[in-house]
Amino acid sequence: MSGTSTGQPPAEAQPSNWNLPNALTTLRIVLVPFFGWALLHDGGDSITWRIVAWAIFFVAMVTDKIDGDIARARNLITDFGKIADPIADKAITGMAFIGLSIIMDTWWMWTITIVVLVREWAVTLLRLSVLKSVVIAAARSGKWKTAVQALALGFLTLPLLEVGDEVGWLEIPGEVVYVGAIGLLLIAFVLTLWSGYEFFRDVWKQRHSIRRSSAA
Template sequence: MTENTPAADDAPSNWNIPNALTTLRIVMVPFFGWALLYDGGDSVTARVIAWAIFFVAMVTDKIDGDIARARGLVTDFGKIADPIADKAITGMAFIGLSIVGDIWWWVTIVVLVREWSVTLLRLSVLKRVVIPAAQIGKWKTTVQALALGLLVLPLRQVSGGLADVGEVIFYLAQALLAVAVALTLWSGYDFFREVWRQRDDLREPAAD
């Protein structure tokens, strides 16, 4: 019997506000990278522009998810594009900040390997098992965004009376980054452990 089976036409359209915001975040990535790396990362104005772009990306990340869930606009496109958009903007932040010398390269490599391996695995098992977002993952995202947001600012490029303040905030941001890296690794471990726990479901063929 098929009376209770939702019709294909009942599925929300991909043309909606949450998906538009997700697409906007993806489009922002090259502009963010250009602003962050302009003049070798030494331009105060460009770094402020980069921070503004990053801030908008983080805010729209929160907004699009809230709208999608509240209005029933969760789509397959959104499930795939949203994590890609998130990892693209934060990945560009890590790489750009490593290029300008504000983050060690080994930190960037460790974080990006964890982030993209989890994202790709999550997408590959999307239709077979459900890996709910853990609280530690939400903490990781918040602390990571705060640390990167601070480091994108021209903290060490300002002069005069702001120089000392910028230096203090820079090291505060580095401390937050260390916490973010620890949470990133911990949440990654939790994710892979959950996938392993559901390994029997993964062996079953995905439903059409």
């Protein structure tokens, strides 16, 4: 046996940042300004550009699911992906919230947007900073929040009310779907608050447990 051998198995090579999941994550970040421009084109009254904005949002949501599945299946999880992925998610949904608030211009929509963005970025920044050594598993409420939020924002991005002005027979279906989307948004808002509470509760429990272990 060679004298340089330590008897330890070789360290597993870290995957390169140049991989498909990271490329899809980067694509989502690049799409954010294009999505915002399409959504707000002509003050949000353009049916064509609202549909384009919806298509961009749809692509972003689909690639979010795909890149995570590929990264886990092929063991392509990287430090870049851990940082960029949540930033990409919050950027596209944040742009949707802000854009829809500008279009709808109601106090309650701006209230929802501000509360949701504060919660989302607070959780994201906390995960990326002080929780490097603390693992908080994604709660089921957080997964439901993400799904319902994507559905609500996706439907509201569509020109549901505007298309009724152009095509008379679509007025009532558009209004019905719009009301349903508002309902989904309110459910997503409640789930956002609840999942945020669960996250900070679990953080406090883990940090308290670590401090007690250190003191012992």
